[in-house]
Amino acid sequence: MRRISFTVLLLCAFFFMLANADYQSRKRHKRVSSDSVAVDKAMKRDSLGREIIDTTTMDSLQLAIYRHNKTIDDSIHLDSLNRQKKNGIDAPVNFSANDSMVYDARNKTAFLYGSSNVKYENMDLKSERIHLNMDSSLVHATGVSDTASKGLKGTPVFSMGSDNYESDTMSFNFKTKKGLIQNVATQQEEGFLQSKLSKRNDKGEIFLQHGRYTTCDEPHPDFYIALSRAKVRPGKDVVFGPAYLVVADVPLPLAIPYGFFPFTKSYSSGFIMPTYGDESTRGFYLRDGGYYFAMSDKWDLKLLGEIYTRGSWGLSAATNYHKRYRYSGTFYAAYQDTKTGDKGLPDFTRQQSFKIQWSHRQDQKANPFSSLAASVNFASSSYERNNMGSLYNPQTLTQSTHTSSVSWSTNFSSIGLSLSSTANLNQNMRDSSIALTLPDLNINISRFYPFKRAHAAGTERWYEKISVSYTGQISNSINTKEDRLFRSNLIKDWRNGMQHRIPVSGSFTLFNYINVTPSFNFTDRMYTNKVTRSWDKVAKKEVADTTYGFHNIYNWDFSLGASTKLYGMFIPNRKLFGDKIQAIRHVITPSVSFSYAPDFGTSRYGYYATYQRTNTDGTVDLVEYSPYANSLYGVPGRGKMGSFNFSFDNNIEMKIKSDKDTTGIRKISIIDNLGFNMSYNMAAKEKPWSDLSMNLRLKWWKNYTFNMNAVFASYAYELDANGKPYVGNHTYWGMGKWGRFQGMSQNVSFTLTPEKLKKIFGGSSDEDEPKGKRNDPEAEGVDTNVESNVDDDMIEGQRSVRKKKATGKAETDDDGYMMFSMPWSLTVGYGITMRENTDVRKFNYRTMRYPYMFTQTLNFSGNLRISDGWNISFSSGYDFENHAISMTTASLQRDLHCFNMSCQVVLAPYTSYNFSFRCNASTLTDALKYDKRSGYSNAVQWY
Structure with a gap:
């Protein structure tokens, strides 16, 4: 009973609580509803139509309810905004890994292992390990230890648009596009940037700490500029604070407080830093400094100046212009005011000189029917002597x-x-x-x-x-x-x-074998003046009188030519010569032509006139002249012409069986051409025969043609009344002799290389390989635009050296020893001219001949690559008349990978030297350089 009573009591209490709660809820809802009505009644609108609450009409409880509800609404709205901002990724994030991937769904975090890759919009990150948090949009990438190299492998490689970064460790936020990078390396045009710690902002700018800038592309650079602090704007510039130069890991005492490097592929204006030096006659100088104006992408302007401590100065302006599919060209103008010596002293001189150069080319697409081209190079005679750029160039001085x-x-x-x-x-x-x-x-x-x-x-x-x-x-x-x-x-x-x-x-064909070509030529000349000459008896001299008007003179000639070809084939006896020689062909090309022209020197044409001249001894001479002798197109020649011209050309070739191909036939040239030429003028009263000219051309050697020209005189020497020799009217063949050999000329040049030496002594060379199997120098990155004395074999040698460098191991022979390679070339040119020495004192009266004299020229040039990066070239010659060495130049180039050193020495008559040491990259070529030059006026005297 007690238990039941207690249970009933508990249930009654429970229902009583529920009833009370329902009552209080209804009461509170009724209160809130009435309060809400009161709030709605208190709501008003201002003059702009906005809703406002008049709190003066509400009691304290209504005002508290209103503020509580407003706070809840604002919190819900703010939380909605935060949730949208927190998940605000505009594009999907794609990530992958070659090894494995672990994804934590609760924390929304992905762990990528083994050649991982994450892509988002235009951003791409590759690394060995990547930690990606989707909630914070934060990605962390790093490499792993490599026991073989004792370093890291699979280090992060980040690219965003055109920017690329390599680092050891990287943290990046995809949403804010900010990042923190350790040991970053990036390339900006020709330069490479590295730093221990870097920070990237949302604009793509990088802030470096303890960085270095270099143009050397080696992992361990030969030189770099150490930067304590730097700001990089990709594609624009690098601004840095205190910096110093480091060469071969040795810091040099060359420091600057601040500076910048521009990075731009578009034209931009800016200052041009001058070069400095010393010149003996004009003093210390600053030259080639000025300003560059980037007017537009169609034309630019460069203004340069130079100034010397002794008063000399100069200005120059250069422009390039280009309009696509229309025209392009360059224009250059320079002025110099050169002062030498001390003012007020006798040795003081002043020269004003100028130079104008203009080159213009019209595009063929602009107008196929009209074109305009220009090549102007005009300078005063003193400009090249005073211009310092010409003093270091022997070719300019000798031009x-x-x-x-x-x-x-x-x-x-x-x-x-x-x-x-x-x-x-x-x-x-x-x-x-x-x-x-x-x-x-x-x-x-x-x-x-x-x-x-x-x-x-x-x-x-x-x-x-x-x-x-x-x-x-x-x-x-x-x-x-x-x-x-x-x-x-x-x-x-x-x-x-x-x-x-x-x-x-x-052009006609006669009898199907003879080609006949008649021709008639008419020439007319029109002049605006003529010069009449006469003899002044009082002044006893010739006087000229120029009359102006219209004057017309003409001439004409007629010619008729005939030629044909005769073929002869000779097959040698098989028993004597075997079957290797298939046939020998001889081609004869005879031709004859006749030319006729009347005598335009007769009086009826009026092209020539005469006057009487009184000599000092009282005798009178008749002087003939032409009033049009100094006219622009001259005057027709005197004398009647009716000449026959004979030419006789020969060509002999032989066909043999090829050694490499048993079924093939190879053609060999025995005599490429042997020609004779002579003429006979039947209208001439004296010496109608011309000299006999002979030409011999042989092609016995590969890539070389032997040419020899010789002349045989037709008429023999005779003696006049005073015993002096002269060319008479008697022919040599009339006396039973061959024509007099007057001389010949011949030029021979040969280039010797190791490959040719190897081939001469029986070895194999690259020339024996098929062209398709040879290595292309341009494909190997070898600069084929080298000096003219370096041939293709030299370039092949350079290619092989660079190929060894690329592999990292030296080439070895069959015995395992390192192969010796020192590419070189030697070019020798020899020319000889043989002619008669017509000095009367040396005439041989016994043989009635002049002795022969020889004129010789010898030029040689060479190139030697003593090792990878070292190159020596030289050129010289021998003057046989003066028995001395002609102008000699020698140069030494050293390729220091990212630096280049060159030294050139020019010997007499323009002795000078030039030493240059500068950075190869165009970005630093004007900043990191050292030049030491001398002109011929202050050069070292070599004894």
Whole structure:
């Protein structure tokens, strides 16, 4: 009973509590509802239509409920925003691993092992181990220990867009794009950046601590610039604080407080640092310094200056312009004010000089019917002597002439008409004389057949093979000194005129074997003045009178030629010569031509005139001259011409069986050409026969052709009344002799290399290998743009040396010894000219001949690569007339991987030396360099 009563009592208490709770809930809900109504009644709108709460109409409980509900709503909204921000990854994250991957779903963390890779948008991370947290978007990458190399392998490689970074350990946030990197290495154009600790911000900028900058691509650089602090803007620049230079791990006392390196692939303006030095006659100098203006991607401007402590100075301006598919070119102008000696003393001199260079080329796509080209190189005679850049270049000093030209052309293809105009300038630097032609207009009408039928039917008529063309030329030129050019008179000092040429020709076949080619040429000249000469009896001298007007002179000639080919085949006796020689072929090409022209020196043409000259002894001479002798296109020659020209060419070849191919036939040239040429002028009253010319050409050696030219005189020497020899009218063959040998000329050059020596003594060389199996020098990265005295064999030797360096092991022979390799080349050129020494004192009256004299030239050049990186080249010659060595140059180059050292010595007559040591990279070529030069005026005297 007690137990039941206690249970009933407990249930009654429980129901009572539930009833009370329901009552309180209804009461509270009713209160809250009434309070909510009160809050809604207290809500008003301001003048801008915004909802506001008037708290003055609510009691304390209503105000507390309102504030509590507002706090809950704001918390829910803020939590929603935080949740969106926390999970705000804009793209999927892709990750993979070759070994294994562990994913912690609760902590949303992935552990990647073995050649792992994580990609997100344009970011890519590769490493041996990667720890990725998806909630914080944080990735941590590192390598693993390598017992073989005692280092790390599989170190992180991070790329984002065009930026690449290599490091030992890396932490990066994909969301903020910030990172912390240890032992980072990255490349910026030609430079390499390394640092122990680096920080990357969201803009891609890197802040380095204890970094180094170098252009050496080796893992352990030969040199670097140690940076205490640095800021890197990829693709733009590097700004650093205190820095010093380290070479071969040795810190040098070369430090700077701050600096920067620009990294930009686009054109940008900036200062150009000058070079400094000392010149004996002008003092200390700063030269080649100025400013570079990057106007646009179509043209730029570079302004440079130079100044010397003794008063000399100079300015120069250079520009490059280019318009795609239209034209491109360069323009350079320089001015120098050179002062030598001390002002006020007799040795003081001042020279003002200038130079203009212009190169212009028009793209063929711009206009296929019209073109404009220019190549201008004009300088005052004193410019090259005073320009320091020329003092170190022997080729510039020895160059005696400058040529310039500007040409324009257009054509009308429909009518076969073309127009071209040029302006030419030839400048002699030795005597400051110039020859200027401005302008030179040419008009050409291409060959056409006036008698050819428009609609041909049947065989071609003989007259349809007659062709006509036209060439017209208008010129205006002057020969003067450079200081008189701008003071010349266009009418009196310049020569001008017009010339027309009309050739008419044809080609016919006679008897199916003989080619006949007749031709007729008409030339007309038009001048604006002529010079009449006479003898002044009072002054006893010749006087000239120039009259201006229109003067026309012409001439014409006719020629007829015939030629054919004769073939002869000789098959040797098999019993005597075997079957190796298949046949010997002899080709004879005889030709004969006849040329005729009347005598335009007769009085009826008026091209020549005469006047009487009174000599000092009272005798009178008749002087002949031409009023048009100094005209632009000259005057027709005097004398009637009716000459026959004979030529006889021979070619002998032999066909033999090939040694390598039993079924193949190989052709060998025995005599490539043996030709004779001679003419006979039947209109000449004296010595109608010309000299006999002979030409011999042989091709017995690979890549070499032997040429020899010889001349045989037709007429023998005779003695005049005073006993002096002269060429008479009696031919040698009329006396039963062969023509007099007047001389010959021959040039021989040969290049000797180890490969050719090996081949000469029976060894094998690369030349025996098929071309398809040979290594390509350009594919191996060998610079084939080397000196002219280095041939392809030299380049092959350099290629083999670099190939050894790339493998890291030296090549060995069959016995295991290291192979010796020292590529070299030696080029020897020899020229000899044999001719008669026409000194009367050396004439041999017994043989009636002059002795022979020889003119010889010997030039040699070579190149020797003593080891990998060391290269020696030289060039010289021997002057046989002066019995002395000609100008000799020798140079030594040392490739220090990222640095280059060169030394050049030039011997007499322009003795000088040049030593240069500079960084190879263009980024530091002007910053890290040392140059020591001398001109011929202050060079070391060699004894």
